[in-house]
Each structure stands twice: as structure tokens, then as C-alpha cells.
Amino acid sequence: EMLQRAFHAIQKLMSENLILAGHDISDGGIITTFLEMAFAGNCGLRIRMDGPWNPLERLFAEELGAVIECHVSDVRNVLQILDSFHLPSTVIGETTEEKKILVTYHSQKVLESSMCVLREWWEETSYHIERLQMNSQCADEERKNIFDRKGPSYTIPFKPKPTPAYILEAKDKPEVAILREEGSNGDREMTSAFYQAGFSPWDITMTDLIRGRITLERFRGLITVGGFSYADVPESAKGWAAAIRFNERLRKMFDDFYHRSDTFSLGVCNGCQLFALLGWVPWLGIPDHQQPRFVQNLSGRFESRWVTVKILESPAIMFKSMTDSTLGVWVAHGEGRLHFPDPTLMDEVIIKKLVPVAFVDDEGRVDGKISQSYPFNPNGSPFGMTGLCTPDGRHLAMMPHPERAFLKWQWAWMPGYLNDGLKASPWIQMFQNAREWCDRVKAS
Structure with missing residues (x-):
């Protein structure tokens, strides 16, 4: 019965946005709960406890319970709500920007240590396992880089807004093909993102x-989604590309779509790999042996992470007005490292500003050294490059998944000041940009 009351109390607190973080008390007791919250929150703690038990009994008891964090200004409301559900509760401390853990029991210090050191001890076993499972150099690099990381810094030089109702309710919306193959898994999120932008x-x-x-003739946009086409096998996009390149009718259909001046395309993740193998990016006509493509991650494993990217100056129509944005986004790929067989071609791509998005570190910097550092750059692409576009900006291929972050609640983490101030996720802008482009460039 108490568990049911606790569940409903937590739901009420969440519905009123009164909880910043929370963790159940289970294996390792309440001290483990404290530390895991500090490790994840990248912060320090000052904890004050007392009671009739000795410190070991109190801190390591695995009695059912929970620890929740809230704003200081909300403490009274939180306690009142918990009391209304007949749940015992008490204030036990506060988080601190200084990354130090201080726990006192009856005013006596029982733990005083650097959070970073404790977190490194906590990660020690995982670190040694990772060195056996992946590129050991990447494991070493990650251990070094996350020891005292500051956390992502985001920059949004525009004001994201929800798509106006009159656009969503329009009857003559531009049509886009959300193309998938056996094993694709990003089609529903992509469909939702384009629908929310007025397509x-x-x-x-x-x-x-x-x-x-059906053919591609009626569509203004062609979107190839992420996933694992032709099952979860290495270089699966080759099968997808072969189904197009070696079918004369399909090859002509795709070529005709590509060359139409009133069309645009977006390839994400597996779809990004497809565009490279079709030769769509950075431009048509590059010999196969020189064609840039996306190969196995430098880490040697599948990377599913919340990373930070910067939108760079480029002709990409979907990134109009988003230049210099630094945003969080999901990646989920095993083969996302951009490989240039011809280094001179890479130089030309950079000079022509056909790299619209790149991985950055917590400071938002983009340079060869910082942006190639793991795990900020999860796949090892040179200069953090994680996308390509054509010189006219109509065709865009990128490894990150903007369709998995076009709503605010999809973000793994967002600073409170941004969450409170934003009316929409910044990523919806790129889909709205595509819609505005379609409005300007009438169908031929």
C-alpha cells in the first residue's frame, strides 16, 4: 500500500515539475544512491543525517525508499505533497557545484572526498572491461576526458517556435517520401518530425x-532513415545502394529526383551511408575509388550516445539560420566514421564548406584536436565531421539523428534555463526550413 502511495506521489510531483532528479534506494543502500546521483549529475553533495543507528547501518541499509532532488524554493511544496500521501520524508542535504562529497552523521564526517575520484573508482571495473571489448586507446581517452568534464554547453542563435497551426492545417502540404528498407527503424520518428513541420x-x-x-515523381522530399538495412551486418547500406544502382529503372528514378531543381533530400545514419554509396554527397561524378563513405567507428563498436554538435556555415537549406548553433543530439551507429580515400578531396570539401555539422567537446570548440577526442567524437571522423551536403544545399547526409530530438522531451539533458525558455526544440527548425524552402521554390 505504501509503495502505491509513493508511486502516485512521485507522479504528482513530476506532473507539477517539482522533481529535478530521483533514484530508488536499493543495492548498496542510501550512500550508493547519493553517489550514483552525484556521478550522473556531475556535481557535489553535502549530506547531513542522524538517527538511532550506527553510520554503517544507516548508510548501507537497503530498505525501500527514494531520494529526490528539487529546487530549494520547492522544498515546502514537495514535503506537503509527500505528507498528503502519508509518506514520511525529510530534507537531508543539497547538491553543490563544487565536485566534493561530504556526508556527516550526527555532525561527524563519515565521508569526505572528491566526486571525480570516487566516480573513477566506480568506473574502474567497467574501464578494464572496455579495454578488452573495444579500441583500448579510445577507452583510455574516455577515462581521461570524463574524469572532470564540465558538461555540454549549448548555443542557440535563433528562437525555435512550434509550427503555426495554419501550416499544420493546410490542405496543400508538400509531400515527402519517408523511405525505408528491411531493418530500418527510424521511419516513425522521421515521419513525426516532418509532419510537425507541415509536410x-x-x-x-x-x-x-x-x-x-509508386514512384518518386510526386514528392518534393526524399528521406532515407536510419537503422540496419538488410539486417545488422557490417556495411549493410551496400545492399540498399546495390538495390538502386543495379536496377536500371530505379537508378533513373533516383537520378531524375536528384537533378530536379524543386526537390531536396535528407539521409540520416543508415540513410546517410546510402547517400554516400550512391555518390549523392558531396557531389555527383566522383569515381568510386575516391568517393567519401562512412566506415567502422574508430572505437570498434556500436556507439549510442547523447553528443554535442555544432552547425557550421554551409549551403545546406535545412540548416538555414542555424549556423553556429551548438546542440545536443543522439547518435546510434557502428559505422559513422567519415573516410576520404583521397585526402585532397577532403580539403576541397572543407574549402567549399560542404561539412554542415561537426562533433564538438563541452566547450563547443571545433578543431582537429578537440573534436577528434573520444567520446566527444564518438566515431573518429576527421575534424569531427559528421555530415555532408551538396554545393546547392538541397541534398544533406548526416549521421546524428535530429528526428530523435525534435521534441524537447526527447533530449537526454537540457539545462534548466533552456528548458524553461524554449517553446520548441531547436531541431524542429531544420524541418521547418525544408518546408519554407518548398514554399519558396514551387514544384516544377
């Missing part, structure tokens, strides 16, 4: 195109 998204499979059920 009419169509769920299209490669089988639909191969069997002639």
Missing part, C-alpha cells in the same frame, strides 16, 4: 518502388 509524409518501402506501386 505530408508518406511511408514508402523499397519494395513499393521495386514493384512499381
Whole structure:
């Protein structure tokens, strides 16, 4: 019965935005709960406890309970709500910007240490396991870089806004094909993102195109989504690309779409790999042996992380007005490292500003040394490059998943001042940019 009351109390606190963080008390007792919250929050703690038990009994008892964090100004409201559900509660301390853990029991210090040192001890076993499972150099680099990391810093030089109702309710919306293959898994998020920007998204499979059920002629946009086409195998996008390149009718259909002046395209993750293998980015006509492509991550493993990227100056139509933004976004790929067989081609791509997005560190810096540092750069791409676009900006390929962050609640972490001040996720802007471009460039 108390567990039920606790559940409903937590739900009420969450619905009123009164909880900043929370953790159940289980294995290791309440002291483990404190430390795990500090490790994840990248902060320090000052804890004051007392009671009839000795410190070991109190701190390591695995009695059912929970620790929640709230703003100082909300403490009274939180305690009142917990009391209304007949749940015993007490204030036991506060978080601190100084990364130091101080726990007192009956005013006597029982633990005083650097949070960073304790976290490194906590990660020690995982670190040694990782050195056996992945590129050991990356494991060493991550251990060094996360020891005392500051946390991401975001910059948004524009004001994200929800798409106006009159656009969402319009009857003549531009149509986009959300193209998927066997093993694709990002189509629903992508469909939602384009729908929320005022498009009419169509769920299209490669089988639909191969069997002639539909063509690309009616669509303004072609979106190839992420996932694991042709199952979870190395370089799976090669099978997807082959289905197009070695089918004369499909190859012509895709070529015609690419060359139409009223179309745009976006390839994400597996779809990004596809665009490279089709030769769509950075431009058509590059010989296969020189064509940039996305290969196995330098870490040697699949990377699913919340990372920070910077939008760079480029002709990409979907990033109009977003230049110099530094944003959090999801990545989930095993083969995202951008490889240039011809180094001179990489130099040309950089000079022509055809790299619209790059990985950055917590300071938001983009340079060869910092942005290649793991795990800030999760795949080892040179200069943090994680996307390519064409010189006219209509065709864009990128490894990160903006469709998995186009709503604020999809963000793994967002500073409170941003969360309170933003009316919409910054990533919705790139989908709205595509819609505005379609409005300006009428269908041919």
C-alpha cells in the first residue's frame, strides 16, 4: 500500500515539475544512491543525517525508499505533497557545484572526498572491461576526458517556435517520401518530425518502388532513415545502394529526383551511408575509388550516445539560420566514421564548406584536436565531421539523428534555463526550413 502511495506521489510531483532528479534506494543502500546521483549529475553533495543507528547501518541499509532532488524554493511544496500521501520524508542535504562529497552523521564526517575520484573508482571495473571489448586507446581517452568534464554547453542563435497551426492545417502540404528498407527503424520518428513541420509524409518501402506501386515523381522530399538495412551486418547500406544502382529503372528514378531543381533530400545514419554509396554527397561524378563513405567507428563498436554538435556555415537549406548553433543530439551507429580515400578531396570539401555539422567537446570548440577526442567524437571522423551536403544545399547526409530530438522531451539533458525558455526544440527548425524552402521554390 505504501509503495502505491509513493508511486502516485512521485507522479504528482513530476506532473507539477517539482522533481529535478530521483533514484530508488536499493543495492548498496542510501550512500550508493547519493553517489550514483552525484556521478550522473556531475556535481557535489553535502549530506547531513542522524538517527538511532550506527553510520554503517544507516548508510548501507537497503530498505525501500527514494531520494529526490528539487529546487530549494520547492522544498515546502514537495514535503506537503509527500505528507498528503502519508509518506514520511525529510530534507537531508543539497547538491553543490563544487565536485566534493561530504556526508556527516550526527555532525561527524563519515565521508569526505572528491566526486571525480570516487566516480573513477566506480568506473574502474567497467574501464578494464572496455579495454578488452573495444579500441583500448579510445577507452583510455574516455577515462581521461570524463574524469572532470564540465558538461555540454549549448548555443542557440535563433528562437525555435512550434509550427503555426495554419501550416499544420493546410490542405496543400508538400509531400515527402519517408523511405525505408528491411531493418530500418527510424521511419516513425522521421515521419513525426516532418509532419510537425507541415509536410505530408508518406511511408514508402523499397519494395513499393521495386514493384512499381509508386514512384518518386510526386514528392518534393526524399528521406532515407536510419537503422540496419538488410539486417545488422557490417556495411549493410551496400545492399540498399546495390538495390538502386543495379536496377536500371530505379537508378533513373533516383537520378531524375536528384537533378530536379524543386526537390531536396535528407539521409540520416543508415540513410546517410546510402547517400554516400550512391555518390549523392558531396557531389555527383566522383569515381568510386575516391568517393567519401562512412566506415567502422574508430572505437570498434556500436556507439549510442547523447553528443554535442555544432552547425557550421554551409549551403545546406535545412540548416538555414542555424549556423553556429551548438546542440545536443543522439547518435546510434557502428559505422559513422567519415573516410576520404583521397585526402585532397577532403580539403576541397572543407574549402567549399560542404561539412554542415561537426562533433564538438563541452566547450563547443571545433578543431582537429578537440573534436577528434573520444567520446566527444564518438566515431573518429576527421575534424569531427559528421555530415555532408551538396554545393546547392538541397541534398544533406548526416549521421546524428535530429528526428530523435525534435521534441524537447526527447533530449537526454537540457539545462534548466533552456528548458524553461524554449517553446520548441531547436531541431524542429531544420524541418521547418525544408518546408519554407518548398514554399519558396514551387514544384516544377
